[in-house]
Amino acid sequence: xxxxxxxxxxxxxxxxxxxxxxxxxxxxxxxxxxxxxxxxxxxxxxxxxxxxxxxxxxxxxxxxxxxxxxxxxxxxxxxxxxxxxxxxxxxxxxxxxxxxxxxxxxxxxxxxxxxxxx
Amino acid sequence: xxxxxxxxxxxxxxxxxxxxxxxxxxxxxxxxxxxxxxxxxxxxxxxxxxxxxxxxxxxxxxxxxxxxxxxxxxxxxxxxxxxxxxxxxxxxxxxxxxxxxxxxxxxxxxxxxxxxxxx
Numbered sequence: 001x002x003x004x005x006x007x008x009x010x011x012x013x014x015x016x017x018x019x020x021x022x023x024x025x026x027x028x029x030x031x032x033x034x035x036x037x038x039x040x041x042x043x044x045x046x047x048x049x050x051x052x053x054x055x056x057x058x059x060x061x062x063x064x065x066x067x068x069x070x071x072x073x074x075x076x077x078x079x080x081x082x083x084x085x086x087x088x089x090x091x092x093x094x095x096x097x098x099x100x101x102x103x104x105x106x107x108x109x110x111x112x113x114x115x116x117x118x
Numbered sequence: 119x120x121x122x123x124x125x126x127x128x129x130x131x132x133x134x135x136x137x138x139x140x141x142x143x144x145x146x147x148x149x150x151x152x153x154x155x156x157x158x159x160x161x162x163x164x165x166x167x168x169x170x171x172x173x174x175x176x177x178x179x180x181x182x183x184x185x186x187x188x189x190x191x192x193x194x195x196x197x198x199x200x201x202x203x204x205x206x207x208x209x210x211x212x213x214x215x216x217x218x219x220x221x222x223x224x225x226x227x228x229x230x231x232x233x234x235x236x237x
Contacts (some may be wrong), residue, residue: 031223033223035227041229042122044227050222056222096222096223106153106168109155111161111162112162
């Protein structure tokens, strides 16, 4: 299993440009998440999805959009990039079952995308 | 709302010293999970441990140990005989409930503790 993969690894955007950060997982996880990590800070949740076709906002959703058309993919779209969106973006996935198995609720993280907006 | 506080921003130790990283959390839920993640200089997040709110047993894994105390809402992490390879940022995180609840496994992170182990 490749786990959670993210592309690109690095990107520099100009103010006002748009881009999509790609995230794919091959573990058949039902839940997926996008976090951002600002320098010297912990991660903050941007958006999450509980299954294909279902997404919802996290703590810091402004300036972002997501979609989830398949179980595997959860792209994050930045429209009109701003310097405040300079950050490292992490995608994660997990399986949450009602029975609470041994790996339940463990989030697997991708390697991150380092984005700079100038 | 849930909150995780890691009071130590940076810790510096010399190799072979023991070091404890503190984590205090706030939640109104009775069912929750606590996590520790390691972020080495390469930047990826490495899962270390998950503990659910009903299991207060301490856990030891090699040089790592975790002390969970619900009475003080703390989930502290100790590295025994630290090594240079332990140098990283360590994050404590909290997730309320499991599927069927309303949190959907969303993680709330502390701000992290930078651990530097000198040779």
